[in-house]
Each structure stands twice: as structure tokens, then as C-alpha cells.
Amino acid sequence: MIQSLDLDLKAIAVSGVVAGAAFVAVLEADLRLTGRNVDDLIILGRPFVKNPAHARLAGGAIHAINSIALAGLYATVEGRFPGPAWLKGVAFANIENLILYPVTFFEDKHPALRDGQVDRYFTWPAFWQSVPRHIAYGAVMAALYDRLRKTNPTTR
Template sequence: MSGSLRHALAGIVGALAFLVAMAVDLALLRRRTNDLRLLAGLLPVGHRYWPLLGTIMHLVNGAALGVLYGRLRHRLPRPGWLAGTVFALGENLVLWPLIVVLDRIHPDVRAGRLERFNQPVPFLQEVWRHLAYGITLGLLVDRWQRTESEPAP
């Protein structure tokens, strides 16, 4: 399997871990901070089909970030779980200013279907979710890298 494909698959699995973490925090905190709805709501028909469209967008994003992670891995710290954490939390921080804009213009926020994300609790939810993504991504990429570099029997 090529490196980019391996990294994309690790990104998709990481994105699934993100969704599990999101399901947990949504159930515990009862907040209206669903990333799938946030993503899908950017499309003209997204508010109607947000579970499907948001999931597709989220998984594609996870795969793309996995490929980017693979390209940057050699610049990140060891071990893999730490590298993935640094990468995912860094991505969250770099893109966070977009949340300030989305809080003002997003149709689902304006309609009350989503709450504003630029608040302390939603920010911490995003940290938790990105930790799940990053740790999973980092562990998988390093494990698959080791497996591929081991000599065949």
C-alpha cells in the first residue's frame, strides 16, 4: 500500500475516532455543537441532509489531513501518539479563527440549530475531539510504518 493511501486511511480511522468522541461529549454535555451539521450547513441543501453530507465531508477532510500529516510526520515529535496530538491540536488552533466567522454567518447557527462554537465549552469539546483524531492518526501511521518496514518472512 502506498504511503499516501496508508496516511489517508489512518486519517479516516482518526476521523471516525473523532466522531465517537463527539458522540460521547454531545451525550454528556447536551450541547448543540455537532461538527457534521456545521460542515454540511455550508452547502445549499446541507441543513436537510446534514447527517450524510456532514459525514462524507468529515471523512474526506480526515483523509486529506492524514495525507498532510504523512508529509509532515518527519518534522513532528516521537512517539506517534504525541506527533498526532501536536498535529491535530495545531490544525484546530490554526483554523479556529474561521469559527468566529462561521458563528456569524452559518445558517444553522443563525437558525438556532447549532450553538455558537466560539465559547469555552465548545472549544474544549473541539480539543477533546481533535485529541481522539490525532492520537488515533499518530498511532496508526507509526504502526503501519513499522509493519511495512519489517522484513517479509
């Protein structure tokens, strides 16, 4: 039997968007600090635009949607993680990263890699570069979701 989920959609949307912005802030910092151009916004957007210059903009929109969707998934499973909200979020986001990162094995098919717009993703340095991004996303998303959900009397 399927249990009804009592999800706070506003908390999911707000926490997802804000955490997505935190992810992008860390992405911008690590691109400058490392000199490795593993830009997730370009990776997300490039397959959907003809002009490579528009890839980041398209990727930003896709990233925002993904951020909300991931917050929604977190909201459905967060009760299965022990610990404070921020730690549950960090664990959740990095589990997601570990599950999806092997897809980068197929990077040679990606137009942004083929035309040199971004550096290779299927490397250890690129993987480790993604970890702080996911830490930021997870901590912000879960802490904010928890706080917003607790302030909404209809969900708790």
C-alpha cells in the same frame, strides 16, 4: 529544490478514515455529556444541502475527506515532531485546531447557526469541547499511520 516525498497513500487513507471515526465517536459522546450542540458534521454539511435534515450526512462525507487530507498533511510533517507517534499526532491535530478555530468568529454567517440547528462555536466551552475530539483523532491517526507505514516494505 523540492524534495520528493515518499508517502504511503494507503496508510494515509486508512489512518485518516479510522481517526475520523474516532473523532466522530468522541463528538457523539461529548454532545450527550455536555448538552452543548456543537456538531461538526452539521457545520460541515449544512452549507451544501437545502434540507437541514441532510446536513449530518453531507458533513460526514466532508469530514471523511478532511480526515484523509489532514492525515496526508501529517505524513509530510511528522518527522519534524519529537516523541512517539501518538503524541506527535495529538500535538499536530491540536495545532490544526488552534490555527483554524478562529474562523468560528464568523459563525453568524453560517446557516446552521442562523436557523438554530447548532449552538454557538465561538465560545470557550465550545473550544474546549473540540479538544478531546482532536486528541482522539491525532492519537489514532498518527499511531495507526506509523504502524501501517512500518508494515509496508516499500515506504520504509
